[in-house]
Amino acid sequence: MQNVAILPDSSDQAIADWLFDRLTAALASADGAIAITVPGGSTPFPILAELARRPLDWSRIAIWPGDDRIVPEDHPASNIGRIRALLEPVGARVVALSEGAVPPHFAIAWLGMGGDGHIASLFPNTDPRADDPLALRRLTPDPLPPEAPFDRLSLTIPALLNSDAVIFVIRGEDKRALFEAAVRSEHDLPVARLLGAAHQPVTCFA
Numbered sequence: 001m002q003n004v005a006i007l008p009d010s011s012d013q014a015i016a017d018w019l020f021d022r023l024t025a026a027l028a029s030a031d032g033a034i035a036i037t038v039p040g041g042s043t044p045f046p047i048l049a050e051l052a053r054r055p056l057d058w059s060r061i062a063i064w065p066g067d068d069r070i071v072p073e074d075h076p077a078s079n080i081g082r083i084r085a086l087l088e089p090v091g092a093r094v095v096a097l098s099e100g101a102v103p104p105h106f107a108i109a110w111l112g113m114g115g116d117g118h119i120a121s122l123f124p125n126t127d128p129r130a131d132d133p134l135a136l137r138r139l140t141p142d143p144l145p146p147e148a149p150f151d152r153l154s155l156t157i158p159a160l161l162n163s164d165a166v167i168f169v170i171r172g173e174d175k176r177a178l179f180e181a182a183v184r185s186e187h188d189l190p191v192a193r194l195l196g197a198a199h200q201p202v203t204c205f206a
Contacts, residue, residue: 003201004183006176010205015169016050018203019108022165023056026107033093035062035104037155039112039120040069040079043169048086058091062104066111067121067154068097070138077148097153103135106163113170117178117189120160121152128157128190130197135159157194166194168204176206 026034038044052058065079073081073096080096088094095101111119118141122128125142136159139152160166170179182192195202 003198004195004204005201006180006183006204006206008176008206010169012047012050015047015205016054018167018205019047019051019110020054020056022108023061026164027057027060030060030107033060033062034107035064035095036108036110037064037066037103037106037160037163038083038110039066039169040082041112043112043171044110045082045086047169048083052086052090058087059093062093062095063087064095064103064106064155065097066109066119066160067152069148069150069152071150077150097136097155099136099138099153101136103155103159103162106160107165109160109163109166111160111166111168111194113168113175113179113191115175115178117182117187117191119190119194121154122157122190124189126190128193130157130161130193132156132158135162157190157197160194161198161200163200165200166198166202168202168206170204170206179204179206 068079069077071077084094121139123141126139139154182195
């Protein structure tokens with residue numbers, strides 16, 4: 001895949017700088033608002049906190065989670081609750097996933113990846129398809145992660161790829177090796193299916 005760049009040893013600040021530059025350019029080229037989708041889990045929030053300090057016109061940016069656990073927003077496992085707490089104070093419009101929601105075109109689709117190759121909540125057992133007719137699905141991971149044993153709402157591969165750019169932030173040598181194998185089409189895990197269908201530049205901070 002010629003459109004994938006892997007940038008090793010990237011600090012949270014360097015990733016925030018990259019996001020700031022891309023969002024600044026996207027805002028400059030748009031007449032109105034733009035949208036991005038961001039992952040949950042522990043990795044993105046220090047980066048988002050760094051980004052929140054940057055001088056962006058947050059009132060023109062809609063933030064969508066790529067997936068979420070079906071729990072109340074004040075539950076510790078809720079992605080949307082944490083995103084709201086961090087980015088609504090700076091003026092961003094944070095959009096919770098709901099069944100029937102219609103995701104927009106994203107300036108940036110930011111993804112993480114699990115050790116089993118899942119992206120968003122598209123786990124291997126859910127058999128995600130690059131030609132999924134739906135943009136959003138309710139899913140049950142199998143096995144359920146013990147740290148978050150909940151059903152999920154997740155954007156699908158087509159919804160994630162309705163974007164100008166895709167970025168991954170992954171940590172650890174094992175995950176990096178799995179991602180690199182996906183780039184080489186050496187397996188059929190969800191991350192490989194998305195990369196195989198991607199038409200836009202993909203940047204992986206590893």
